[in-house]
Amino acid sequence: MQVSQRWFHYSTIVFYGNLVLNGNHIKRLEQCLVINELMGDAGITKYGYLVRQLKIQDDDPRSLANPHTILGTILPFLPNVTTIDLSCSVDCIPYLYNLTHLQCLDSIKNIEIIKVFNKDAITNTAGNRKMKDYYLSACYTFRATLTNLELLEPFRSFNMHNVRGATYLNVLSSFPKLRNLIVYYNMENRQNAHMIYPSVLSICPNLVDFTLACRTMQSEGTVIHPSKCFNKNIFAKYPSSKATNLKYLSLTLPSLDWYQMGYIFSNVRTCRLEKMVLNFDHWDTYKYWMPRCVLYDVKLFARHLSLAKKLEIYIVPSPLKLYTEPSRLCSNEIKVAINYLKIYRFFDLLRAFRGNRGYSHFEFTATIIVKREIDKFKGISLIRSRIFNRAIELEQTVDWKSFCKRSDNILAAKYRSGAYIRNHLKKVTILVWLENFVDILEFVLRKCLFTNHVIFQVSNPYDIEKPTYLEIKFPRTLRPHEDPHRFPIIRMDYTLCHPIILNVLSTRLPRMTKLNFTNVTKQNIGQHALQLRGIQYLKHLIFEFKSIGQVPDHSLYFELHLVAEDDNKQTIFHKYTIEYFDETCEVQHFDELYSDRNLSIVASYTYIDAVSILLDGKLAKTICFPPIIPRKTITEKFMDRILHNV
Known part of the structure; x- marks a missing residue:
């Protein structure tokens, strides 16, 4: 430390900063520190100041004598710890309870991250109510130094520390050094998600990384489709953003209406962003709110987004259950399905989102997943798209009967102006089963062969793990007026x-x-x-x-x-x-x-x-x-x- 303070700090983080404790380690520490009080033999008295990250995994707190106090006994020997990872613990509630009721925090002043939720806890919308409350209570204890926070179900009230019925606005206002925030909202609250990120950006001025995501794996209640709940929030009611240090922004919105575009255009400085990720629903956006908006405005909005160094735009299908049989759909839903099958609207929106850049600027690719008859794919053709700074990727899931229909195939689809989308595709990958391969190949070679590279990935039902491939390449770039069958x-x-x-x-x-x-x-x-x-x-x-x-x-x-x-x-x-x-x-x-x-x-x-x-x-x-x-x-x-x- 006397030679170089920076070198000591670097060496302690890289070489000695991580401490992983399992169940046997915690039992031994409890025996030394609590029961026998042999601090000199514990081993962490001498090297505890080197630890920066503490992780507990593969443990059983119920086998301990005092599970609700052991973490508070260990932490004073780790004065420089900044991260506590409990996501791999079998039961983290006793540790969170201990962090909530710590009496003396003089020796623990550097806690920045308390990680509890793993992938299973995030995707399970029911979750553990007690774990969520104890997690926020533990974070509230270190609110003066905490920089990272994860919120699940932001529209529900929380019980943290001595505060009852707190909302996510009350929670965020108590963390002055909050820099990284992840908010997960449930699918049934999609129509209220428009108000989350404007309020967050107005409350947290020091945010550097903000992610707003939707958990779509399960649902606690009935899914309310946004078609039944119009966006009644007007642009004037959105609070102004104070997050001037924002570098990473990821938003998952149920729809992208002209109010949202106006707010992002006025409050988000995309030219200073290192990464901008935007997820929205094509169905909801175009069906219910986009008719009020001119596609020219979307083009200007896409030009504003392209100022970010790394741009990712995901256009996903609606969460409406598309796998139901047509006989179970009501007349209104059938009309919506028929309108959605006219996918020229999707391509008009896609063309608007390329901004003022030509298609020659992008690497335009497509992937088509063809379902066989045994899969009983009765739904609408699902289309997803991803727009990056230099690439546009299309992905379609369709059954083999609908694939051979020009109205359902993206390779044969048109813009509203009559131009084909296939004229801009450079590479197409088609995943098909062997039993339907001949019909698919015949259709592609007969009507949809305008790309530079076509790949067929053919799967055999008897050997799924080893698919076979058929590749067709053209030595020169094709134009719409040229012969597409030129020397392949x-x-x-x-x-x-x-x-x-x-x-x-x-x-x-x-x-x-x-x-x-x-x-x-x-x-x-x-x-x-x-x-x-x-x-x-x-x-x-x-x-x-x-x-x-x-x-x-x-x-x-x-x-x-x-x-x-x-x-x-x-x-x-x-x-x-x-x-x-x-x-x-x-x-x-x-x-x-x-x-x-x-x-x-x-x-x-x-x-x-x-x-x-x-x-x-x-x-x-x-x-x-x-x-x-x-x-x-x-x-x-x-x-x-x-x-x-x-």
Whole structure:
């Protein structure tokens, strides 16, 4: 400490700052400090001043003699502790009770964080009422120094210390050094959530990080949809913000009306924010409040948000139960569902939220999750979107029947002006089951192929953990007026080499130039013949073999049969024996391959220039083909007809 105060402070935090106590440790401390009072043998008298963070886990307070006083006995030996973590404790109420009724706080003056709630406690809306009250009472005890606080159910009254029936406004006004605040409100209080963050920003001037989140896992009562409760708060009644030091702001709002946009625009200095996260409901926003607002105002609001260094905007679907059967919906809900299926409204809102920036500024991607019939997905197509500074991500969950309808598919949806959203997509990922793959592939290649990169992730019901992939890439950026089927490159798993799938690819993509088969094994090498007759521009065919077995298989032996036609429609057969042996492999293992049956691949083609064989990522062999018969020009054919009277 005499050499360097800063170095001592750094070393104590990094190397000696953390102290973790389990049940056995606490029992031993209670035996030494309380029962026998052997302070010299406790071990924490000498090194207690180094501890900055105290964590209690895997304990059983009921096995202690005095569970309600043990924490108060330990803390005086840790005068520099700043964080008390009880989130991993089996029962933290005795410790919170002890913190609430501490008599002397002279030796404990640096408590900044008391952590109690874990993920399970936050998602469970019923929770433990006693734990919430004791937590706030313990925090109220250290209100002069506490910098972090978590509030659950802010619209309910709290009992903290000697104060009964306190609200979250009374709680926050008692913490002068509060810098980090997280507020969780329940779903049934969504219509009142508009007043939380304006009042918080007006009461806590020293806030640096503020998060307003909604717990949507469960609900204690009936969910009140915001359609039944209009926002009656006007902009003039919102208090002004005093949080001038705010750097991180995350808001989960039931809807984003023009009052909220006006408040954020006037009170939140986004140019000083390190991170801005905004979550709101597309359904509620557009259905009930957005008709009053012009999309041009949303465009200016999005420009104001883009001033933050890191921007994240999440547009999520409504919490209305969308999985109910249509027969159980009333007539009004059916009309709402029909209107929501017209997703051009969603894209108009999305287009407004890009601000004054063009779509070329973003990396525009989409993910579509196709539900099969056995999943009984009867709800509306769910659409989520995420807007970042440099990226826009779309995600849709839809059943396989609705996917093949242009009105329900985001790849075939339009803006209200008539432009397609797919014209701006650069990458599309489709998660589909094998039983519905052919129909989905046919629809995508027939109507929705305007992207640079399409990935199909095909899951097999018999082996869910190992999905297969089909990737389609285009070598150049496509424009709406260009041909979308221009010279694609396909990379697909060999298990998908079914004649029906190959027929769809050859019919819809006859100009593919490169076809790459992956995961070719000795088990699936001879399942189906490759029907490549309709692909006239195919120049390069690649087979990537994969070794299977405990013994490293770096040897290869099979026959490649190629069937082609010359200019006179005469069938020509080519047979190639592929032999590859890596010298690093054992000789006897390669000899065993010759005793097996001859493995063969049969492929039909037109004019392939080369066939490449890869084994475990290494190039094994490349076969180059000369022209089958030199093609004659039109002039030569015309002269032959004249000379031979053909």
